[in-house]
Amino acid sequence: MSAKIKVGGVETFSTVDFPEHMAAVVFLQGCPWRCPFCHNTSLQPVNVETDFVWEKFLDFLEKRRGILDAVVFSGGEPLVQNSLGDAIDDVKSMGYKVALHTGGYRPEALAGVLPRLDWVGLDIKAPLTAEAYRKSTGGYDKVDNIRQSLSVLLESGVDFECRTTCDPRVLDLRDIYAIADSLKETGVKTYRLQRYRQVEGDATPDSECEKFFADKALERYLRESFPDFAFRS
Ligand code: SF4
Structure with a gap:
């Protein structure tokens, strides 16, 4: 029996959502975060019906065997759906590898x-303090959950990256140093700084958006802090 998962x-x-894999990406409906840089606000409501039918997606995967090798569960926030495990089982049983995007x-x-x-x-949306997270997520401040997720990941041995989207309206250079220090301390090896794509109506100058990528001292620090660091556009 297939999963009762809500797809948005x-x-x-x-080729970019699961490094070195050709994947289909499923954006699951429902998101508790309120990132100010969100371009997918239609995915945020949890209790809405959508037009996507999970079984049809499985049919599509059936036809793509040998062309695609993986499925990425993205969001929204996939961890809000209780059927996520069943949906993962569905695609695993077809021989696909599985990746997850989560906060x-x-x-x-x-x-x-x-x-x-x-x-x-794993999205790290701000330095790991309640105040900083509240600012970067529209109110979420349970940073213990983020720390625990990080611990669970590190203990699991599953390959993962941490990444931060550099929205200059809520983060500054010092915040990136603070995030890097926390991650480095826990033993994170792979970190990505992601470019902020301006949302409609945002008049932040390009120079502000670019400052994270133009700062050579920050780049040096991040390259020294992580064996695998890169910018992502
Ligand atoms: S996690 Fe994604 S969908 Fe949710 S608010 Fe942030 S950017 Fe939007």
Whole structure:
């Protein structure tokens, strides 16, 4: 029997969402975060019906065997859906590798699905303090959950990256240093700084958006802090 998972959208081919894999991406409906840089606000409501049918996606995967090799569960925030494990089982049983994008919202849910995952992209949205997280997520401040998700990941041995989207309206250079220090301390090896793509109506000058990428001292620090660091556009 297939999973009762609520899908908000699908990307049928991606080479950037799961490094070194050709993947389909499933955007799960529902998101508790309120990132100010969100371009997918339609994915935020949890209790809405969507037009996407999970079984149709499985049919699509059936036809893509040998062309695609992986499925990425993205969001929204996939960990809000209780059927995530069943959906992972569905695609695993077809021979696909599975990746997850998450903000680490529910560490216990992450721990439950981790043994079935091949890779995780963990969003670190701000320095790991309640105040900073509140500012970067529209109110979420349970940073203990983020720390626990990080611990669970590190203990699991599953390959993962941490990444931060550099929205200059809520983060500054000092915040990136603070995030890097926390991650480095826990033993994170892979870190990505992601470019902020301006949302509609935002008049922040380009120079502000670019400052994270233009700062040579920050780049040096991040390269020294992580064996695998890169910018991501
Ligand atoms: S995690 Fe942030 S960017 Fe992604 S859907 Fe939720 S609010 Fe939008």
